[in-house]
Amino acid sequence: MNSKLTFAFTILLAVTLFAGCGEGKDPYEIFGNSQAIPTIALPMDVSNVGGAAISPAKDRLDITVAGTTATVPLVSPVNGIVTAIDGVGPYTLTIFHNSRFSIQIGNLGTLPGVRVGDAVIEGQILAAVYTISPLIYFSVFQNGAAVCPLVAFNATARDRIRAFTPVPCP
Numbered sequence: 001m002n003s004k005l006t007f008a009f010t011i012l013l014a015v016t017l018f019a020g021c022g023e024g025k026d027p028y029e030i031f032g033n034s035q036a037i038p039t040i041a042l043p044m045d046v047s048n049v050g051g052a053a054i055s056p057a058k059d060r061l062d063i064t065v066a067g068t069t070a071t072v073p074l075v076s077p078v079n080g081i082v083t084a085i086d087g088v089g090p091y092t093l094t095i096f097h098n099s100r101f102s103i104q105i106g107n108l109g110t111l112p113g114v115r116v117g118d119a120v121i122e123g124q125i126l127a128a129v130y131t132i133s134p135l136i137y138f139s140v141f142q143n144g145a146a147v148c149p150l151v152a153f154n155a156t157a158r159d160r161i162r163a164f165t166p167v168p169c170p
Contacts, residue, residue, distance in 0.1 A: 040140070042161075043126075044065070046160045049065070049066065049160050050134070052161045052165050054165055061138040061150070062137055063135070063136050063137075064164075074105060075126060076120040078095060079121050080095040080097040080098070081118070081119055082094070082096075082115065083095070091112060092108070101142055104138070105136060105137070106136065106138075107129065107136045109128055110127045112126050113127060
């Protein structure tokens with residue numbers, strides 16, 4: 001019995017040493033985007049954007065949702081892991097995209113349909129915004145510091161946002 005345990009322990013130790021314990025590796029390499037600058041879509045269909053403005057510090061995009069009576073679904077703009085859900089309503093959701101970038105979507109009208117630790121994929125429905133309070137806040141963080149969201153938007157999103165706000169990012 002002892003020799004079997006010793007043998008099993010030796011095999012386990014050898015596999016651990018050979019494969020490594022993961023120190024120094026980006027745990028989000030599974031997404032294949034460990035250092036990539038995200039190409040972000042809007043967190044909703046572009047036809048639902050009724051207006052947009054960049055904050056004075058150019059670190060947040062305020063998106064006005066078009067419409068008056070319905071709820072508009074908000075989707076994940078990137079693949080990642082949900083790292084925070086804050087608020088009692090409205091809610092703020094943070095998605096960790098990779099070791100450099102995270103996305104934050106605020107003023108959600110409904111409780112997000114995901115939990116902290118859940119993996120999300122681009123296009124997955126996360127929550128809804130009520131058009132009674134039709135403004136959502138959208139921020140992009142690089143290495144923990146807020147950056148202008150327009151620099152990471154895909155061309156369709158950038159064109160739709162720039163139709164409402166002429167403020168270019170630095």
